[in-house]
Amino acid sequence: MRLAELSERSGVSLATIKYYLRQGLLAPGSRVSATTAEYDESHVRRLRLIRALLQVGGLPVATARKVLGHVDDASLGRTIRMGAALWELPHGPDPDDDGKDEATAAARVEVDRLLEKLGWGTVREIGELSPAHRSLVVAVATLRRLGYAWDSELMAPYAELMHQAAVRDLDFVETHPSEEEKVETAVAAAILFRPVLEALHRLAQEEESARRYGL
Amino acid sequence: MRLAELSERSGVSLATIKYYLRQGLLAPGSRVSATTAEYDESHVRRLRLIRALLQVGGLPVATARKVLGHVDDASLGRTIRMGAALWELPHGPDPDDDGKDEATAAARVEVDRLLEKLGWGTVREIGELSPAHRSLVVAVATLRRLGYAWDSELMAPYAELMHQAAVRDLDFVETHPSEEEKVETAVAAAILFRPVLEALHRLAQEEESARRYGL
DNA sequence: ATGGTTGGATAGTGACACTCCCCAAGGAGA
DNA sequence: TCTCCTTGGGGAGTGTCACTATCCAACCAT
Numbered sequence: 088m089r090l091a092e093l094s095e096r097s098g099v100s101l102a103t104i105k106y107y108l109r110q111g112l113l114a115p116g117s118r119v120s121a122t123t124a125e126y127d128e129s130h131v132r133r134l135r136l137i138r139a140l141l142q143v144g145g146l147p148v149a150t151a152r153k154v155l156g157h158v159d160d161a162s163l164g165r166t167i168r169m170g171a172a173l174w175e176l177p178h179g180p181d182p183d184d185d186g187k188d189e190a191t192a193a194a195r196v197e198v199d200r201l202l203e204k205l206g207w208g209t210v211r212e213i214g215e216l217s218p219a220h221r222s223l224v225v226a227v228a229t230l231r232r233l234g235y236a237w238d239s240e241l242m243a244p245y246a247e248l249m250h251q252a253a254v255r256d257l258d259f260v261e262t263h264p265s266e267e268e269k270v271e272t273a274v275a276a277a278i279l280f281r282p283v284l285e286a287l288h289r290l291a292q293e294e295e296s297a298r299r300y301g302l
Numbered sequence: 303m304r305l306a307e308l309s310e311r312s313g314v315s316l317a318t319i320k321y322y323l324r325q326g327l328l329a330p331g332s333r334v335s336a337t338t339a340e341y342d343e344s345h346v347r348r349l350r351l352i353r354a355l356l357q358v359g360g361l362p363v364a365t366a367r368k369v370l371g372h373v374d375d376a377s378l379g380r381t382i383r384m385g386a387a388l389w390e391l392p393h394g395p396d397p398d399d400d401g402k403d404e405a406t407a408a409a410r411v412e413v414d415r416l417l418e419k420l421g422w423g424t425v426r427e428i429g430e431l432s433p434a435h436r437s438l439v440v441a442v443a444t445l446r447r448l449g450y451a452w453d454s455e456l457m458a459p460y461a462e463l464m465h466q467a468a469v470r471d472l473d474f475v476e477t478h479p480s481e482e483e484k485v486e487t488a489v490a491a492a493i494l495f496r497p498v499l500e501a502l503h504r505l506a507q508e509e510e511s512a513r514r515y516g517l
Numbered sequence: 518a519t520g521g522t523t524g525g526a527t528a529g530t531g532a533c534a535c536t537c538c539c540c541a542a543g544g545a546g547a
Numbered sequence: 548t549c550t551c552c553t554t555g556g557g558g559a560g561t562g563t564c565a566c567t568a569t570c571c572a573a574c575c576a577t
Binding site for chain 2: 132139143173210218225226229230232233246248252254255282283285286287288291292293296297299
């Protein structure tokens with residue numbers, strides 16, 4: 088198929104597809120002549136993933152490019168590729184300060200205490216290297232600055248809930264047969280499950296709130 | 303204290319504070335003369351909440367204004383105010399289509415089935431009116447369009463996990479004594495817990511992934 | 518041959534948070 | 548009193564970023 092059809096099939100405007108091509112998010116079609124290229128199903132699929140990353144995940148284009156780069160990097164094994172791709176995903180706002188203020192230090196202590204309590208040894212080893220770890224520290228520090236003293240005691244139950252969710256996530260990824268698809272699924276899941284979880288969370292809050300206090 | 307000091311205490315630049323005043327996010331200080339106004343601790347606190355809404359929550363200024371308006375609306379009871387404030391919080395991207403396509407219809411069916419299965423009667427009554435409900439449908443529809451057939455069977459365990467989280471959320475809000483603070487806490491929690499939960503989720507995925515496949 | 522389509526590039530749009538700059542009115546020290 | 552500095556107020560500008568409009572030369576199908 089050609090550009091026009093690709094646009095129609097994917098629901099993405101022609102100009103936008105050109106933009107993605109220019110930005111290196113979408114691989115060029117196979118050139119059939121100097122002015123024509125042929126696209127296939129993989130491009131449709133990739134376009135949908137791109138839309139998911141940008142619209143749902145809210146990634147900046149540059150980040151999406153890196154993520155997709157890892158997904159495509161056939162020189163790496165699945166686990167590495169998956170980790171690398173997820174590694175690039177957004178980790179919340181960067182700390183304005185350099186992480187040297189009091190709230191951040193306290194947050195770091197609480198996070199370490201939490202990891203020890205949970206026995207998450209692997210993550211503890213990686214420590215500050217993991218964006219997720221860093222962003223957890225930042226988030227807890229923000230809470231503390233606003234006056235909410237979240238400690239490891241309060242966090243632990245939430246962490247265990249999220250661990251149960253993570254087990255399900257990986258089970259879900261396992262259901263896909265091909266290695267290539269697994270990586271893509273893991274990325275898509277990380278991006279797309281977030282709004283689902285968030286909506287479920289909000290719905291659950293509404294339900295529970297109604298149960299306690301009525302409408 | 304005056305503007306300069308408020309700026310220093312809150313870490314928000316003078317120009318930005320003026321911008322927030324102009325946008326109606328921050329109440330003007332009490333005028334002590336035609337060219338001078340006095341600010342107090344409540345302004346510092348409010349500024350931090352504003353920063354949380356904008357930076358952490360990523361709300362547009364107009365939305366933040368509405369949310370804060372509900373927080374301040376003393377004419378309403380707590381439950382209503384809390385609900386109204388949370389109601390305004392962002393509910394993911396608006397659907398491009400008008401919700402009439404096939405994927406959206408299928409998603410709606412699955413969501414309804416899920417709510418029935420869970421016995422979340424209250425939310426079911428509100429139905430489409432709730433932004434959370436709508437955004438769940440949109441999210442599930444997006445997943446389906448990408449080829450991941452999430453049904454109520456798969457969602458239910460996640461929903462129950464999030465319900466447990468919601469119970470904890472409300473317990474946490476209950477620990478605050480004053481009604482005023484409860485509303486503010488609920489809003490802050492909805493905004494600030496999200497990055498915490500997300501980071502915990504990501505960390506849990508890393509831990510579980512390392513357990514299964516090694517580093 | 519001719520009108521439409523393709524890939525390619527440049528410049529522009531619109532939304533948004535934020536910031537610069539200028540103004541007039543005080544307040545404080547000479 | 549005069550003068551300098553700060554204050555609050557407001558209009559206009561900045562930078563960013565995804566996206567779009569427009570133009571161009573090449574080329575394919577009718």
